[in-house]
Amino acid sequence: MTSYYNDRTRDIPSWEDLQQDDEDVVDISEYQYASRDHILFCVDASRSMQTPHPDQETPDGLIRGKSALHQVLEAVVKIQRSKVITGPADSVGVLLWNVNPATAPKSASGNYKPGTLVYQSLRTINAEEIKRILKLVERANGQYEEQHEDDSTPTVEPEALVEAFPPCAEGEQLNIADVLVTCNFLFRDAGTKLAGNKRVFLVTDQDQPPGASSNREPARTVYGDLMTYGITINTYFVDRPDHRFNPTLYWNDILNREDNDGAPGDDDPPDIDGLAQLADVMNDLVIRHAPKRKQFSIPLKFGGKDGEIEIGVSGYSLVSSQGKGQPKYVRMRGQQVEEVLTKTEYTSAETGAILREEEIGQAFQFGNESTVKNVLEPNWWETNAFEQEQQALADEAIRLDQERREREDDEDESMKEREKDLRTKAVAVDGAHPKVVARTRLQFTSSEVAELRSLGLPTGIKILGFQSPQNLKFDENIRHSFFLYPDESTYSGSTRTFAALLKSCLKYNRHALALCRFKRNSTPEFAVLIPQEETFTKEGGQDRPPGFHVIILPYRDDIRGAPKNMTDNLSATERQAQLMSNIVKRLRIKAGHYRSEVYPNPSLAYHYAQIQALAFEEDFDPSTATDLDKTVPKYRGMHKAAGDFMKEWNMSIREDERAVESLTMAHKRSTAVEIDEDDLADVAGAFAKGELTKVISVFYPPFIPVVSLVV
Structure with a gap:
């Protein structure tokens, strides 16, 4: 997820600036992000690129050198095989230039400029195109391995590569402007489907291509057109065995780069190997990155009593768990596998009839009752039974009075007993009052369930106030946070207002307290919005994007004390702490920080390896499962680096x-x-x-x- 591409955050106007109607505004394009990756390999196929590197004598034996073109094609195969799993929606294309147009084989992709060969069009990767380039590389590797049988002959380029990409003659190399124009055509012909990150991986060993002195201006113009369309160029310059590549002679000029990458005043070419750089990039590309999917798009309210200012924001989940995914149901009969359309229907358990949506409700089981009545029995106090009983007593009293008048003997014992019972019942009924009886309701409609969960609050984020970070505690975080970006599609001007709010929070060192309800079926939660300033790497790329981290705060019953076995421990002495510090220093990661994506889940890696073998019709060896587990600690290296310190630390514990x-x-x-x-x-x-x-x-x-x- 990327955002700022232009100036630093100092160019973001503050809240006061917006109120003063200054002319400084925030560019909406600064908040843009890509979810897909589209890579076009633009590889130089000249004779020097197809010349194998010299063989190397090592203690383990002779290592025959491969040509730069051979190594680049192996990298292309590696990334395409991995993207079947890691990025099935990404696109990969292969363009070769400095190919002899007279002897080059005709391909379905066609040629855009004489001397270029589109071996693979820039489109979503598919198994057939991957198998094509995979068979070419396997054939080349087979011919390459056959040369190992005779150590007396030098290594030559496999015939498979020479036949597929015949190099052009010396002096007939293609103009760089024409190469960049062909790259632009490939992205243009792919259409609007290439929404996302678009890059060109340009690989060459020519630091002074033909016409370098006279054709610089057209190349600069075409490069500007690529940048206008959002296409970036990543260069991988290859050193020849007898010549170091010097980008300052030509390429830095047309790509608008600085003349030197080393110390100021140093005119020597930088000591950077393009093939080594390409290998490192391939290692990063084959890592399975979980996409930063949009989790919600809701309004953000702040200012005034009830949130007078309302803008649109989107929330992204920066941490997500990876799984095997949901399999699809397919129909195996026929020449092609067809996906099955699933449909869910509910039927009555008694009659088997298909039920309509309005005939289905939500009911909750209570107690030991296994069934729920369709109609709840009304309460006695909530009906007219009370009034009916009062009327019955009044009628009984009238009948007794009439009967007594008709009788001459007033001393009838049975009559007195009936009057006594009637007075008792009358007193009981007259002294009673209707009561509110609590009953358990077992059946609710969907709207009632949603209202119970939401407490009647609408979806959105409402800022209640601001406070200092000193009031926060590190352990008041119950789950993964979200990251907020502005959403211009819902409210016009959201980006400008969001940037002003972020700048003000960073300026005054404050975070926002908010009441949040992210989705329609979610419950309200309290959260803090912690601002994050944009930072950049030494190379000028973005390190951290600007925005707000939404930290969900716990309720009172979510806060519990730490277990005793975590608090009632013995504190280490200064000597023990120093010994452990020595161990940690020896076992640090070379990169300086831990990258969890480098160590994939072994179970998922095994699953993906099986799917990949099935897709490419290859035999899968279960014994290779141990090689897929990169989480196994390197015990030998750990004991070799800090074994003595570990023994000393253990001895200090025993003493x-x-x-x-x-x-x-x-x-x-x-x-x-x-x-x-x-x-x-x-x-x-x-x-x-x-x-x-x-x-x-x-x-x-x-x-x-x-x-x-x-x-």
């Missing part, structure tokens, strides 16, 4: 009286346990008393716990 005393006390506690056989019958009682460890010690032998030292 520490605190550790010896702690181990001795733990051993006594574990061996002094005595338990009767009767206690084994009441395991639940032992658990309630906190004495379950005594019962466990009967089945397992005493053990000595590990004592860790905090360095």
